[in-house]
Amino acid sequence: MRDERTADVVIVGGGVIGCAIARRAARGGLSVVVVERATPGMEASWAAAGMLSPLAEANGPGPFLDLLVRGREIYPDYAAALREETGVDVCYADAGTLFVALREEDDEELCARWRWQSAAGLAVERLSASEAREAEPALSPAVRMALRFPGDHQVDNRALGPALWSAAARAGVRFRLGEQAVRLLRAGNRAAGVELAGGERIHAGAVVLAGGAWAGMIEGLPRPVPVEPVHGQLLALEAVPPMFRHVVDSPRCYLVPRAAGRVIAGATVESTGYRKAVTPWGVRRLIDGAVEIAPALEHAPLAETWSGLRPGTPDGFPILGLDPEVEGLVYATGHFRNGILLAPLTGETVGGLLCGEPWGAEMAPFGIERFREE
Ligand SMILES: Cc1cc2nc3c(=O)[nH]c(=O)nc-3n(C[C@H](O)[C@H](O)[C@H](O)COP(=O)(O)OP(=O)(O)OC[C@H]3O[C@@H](n4cnc5c(N)ncnc54)[C@H](O)[C@@H]3O)c2cc1C
Structure with missing residues (x-):
């Protein structure tokens, strides 16, 4: 049996973002622990309305619109894959x-x-x-x-959360439920895991901050997370x-x-x-x-x-990708009004990054370094 206290990746937060990343990373062969202080998918991910609406959300052309459109494009296949893996129908409805x-x-x-x-x-x-x-x-x-947006659809987010949780668990992700991550552990300039509220430490070579509106509230971070x-x-x-x-x-x-x-x-x-x-x-x-x-x-x-x-976030765009200084520290938060739309794409891109896949140039505008103080 694996030691509960070590993993390749520890993900803080079990909302749709954390679970989608966990699923992808585990399917890519990594050992993954998700630390969730309550129940996966029961915060913003449960409260949302489930619209998949790039055209109603973006205010003009640019990288954010492109991200939302990419997020929307992968939804039908992703929803079908979740149903195949878990039996849960996330009710993807395509009436526009x-x-x-x-x-x-x-x-x-x-x-x-x-x-x-x-x-x-x-x-x-x-x-x-x-x-x-x-x-x-x-x-x-x-x-x-x-205006009719024939490609902007909806999904039942109260089914999406459990589907992603179940898909991640089936892929081998271990969930530490009812546990709060309070501190980032570092070994020099590397992320080394997290400390839980009770003092226990989970050691990992990569740490993903996916705590939604609470993502910046753990100690030891190298910079403020403006969420x-x-x-x-x-x-x-x-x-x-x-x-x-x-x-x-x-x-x-x-x-x-x-x-x-x-x-x-x-x-x-x-x-x-x-x-x-x-x-x-x-x-x-x-x-x-x-x-x-x-x-x-x-x-x-x-x-x-x-x-x-x-x-x-201050600009309304998510914060995605590696910290520019602390190796192995990854941000996946700040999805504001579009986290249901962007959960599959965030899971695939950030999960892929953890598995060693390249981080495309189209993701560069979403790095945390855009908030760096001059
Ligand atoms: C009213 C409303 C309507 C919305 N409508 C839509 C919509 O129509 N379409 C759309 O795409 N998006 C919509 N959204 C946005 C979407 O819900 C969010 O962007 C998305 O759910 C964010 O997911 P998340 O996993 O980052 O955060 P959350 O779902 O909030 O999950 C974060 C999780 O992290 C856990 N956590 C935090 N800190 C810690 C810690 N230190 N240790 C352990 N666990 C921790 C929390 O308990 C929580 O479970 C809406 C949101 C709201 C509130």
Whole structure:
């Protein structure tokens, strides 16, 4: 039996990012330990809405859009592989996304998006009000126009977390659950493992920081990890029979239809530190935004409210790749609003890096050195 206290790689954090990296590294032949202080996949990864939306998320062409699009492209095969490995269906649904204008001031935002996206050759269609309502009859008569992103889809993130956890475990990853990593161990200029809250040490030649909004909160790091919690509240309404096919987005609210008829409405974007509370302010905003898109939702039963902490960064882009000075220290955090979309790609790229594969030039813009103080 392997010694529990040594591994090739120790990963701090068992959200979708940590589990996807663990799965890939273990499939590449490495011995991997994931340290998770609670239950894998139960923080931001559970709270998310599951949209896979590069075109709604990126504000222009560039490396970030390219990353999101690559993340989206590998999803169908990745979801199929997870089902094969674990039997868990992550409910990848490919009906596309409608981005709707409901007020005069929304038109400019949609038109600007349409201009740069069509100039960049992305798959985007411009719909008139009547075409939008034909595509989604439950839309408000106030709808003015819409963009249709036929390639932007969704997945059930509450299934994705368990699927990745299970796939990683089946690939041989060892999970240390209920354990908190408190310190990075170093041997000179090399990462050498982590120390747990009880004092136990797990020795490893590589350490991956994948703790989401908490990724910077361990001692001994060579530099600050500029990740901040960004609170998001959501709620779910029961709409049976299902009211929408597409994910429907507006400048104030998005609606994500789940297969059984549930509609998720999200999400607030708040700086509340590490406090996760569902508030009347948040619920009111979400209900107002949902009913503005689809007035019939006003009478739908309110099924659930919840919230989570996105790992935000100063520029909104993830932090990925090796530390420039401490060998074997790897960052995989800061996925902000796109960690569900980017989990498979982060798993493949960062997991591949751990296995000795090259780190492509397209990943360079996401290194932590971009935050280096002059
Ligand atoms: C309201 C909301 C809506 C969202 N909607 C979408 C969406 O539609 N599409 C999309 O792509 N993304 C969305 N996101 C973003 C996405 O959820 C996150 O980017 C993603 O889940 C981050 O995954 P993670 O594994 O890095 O973090 P998390 O899921 O937060 O996991 C981090 C894990 O690390 C553990 N941990 C931290 N520190 C330690 C330590 N020292 N020791 C041990 N364990 C530790 C925590 O317990 C936790 O389990 C949304 C997020 C929120 C909050």
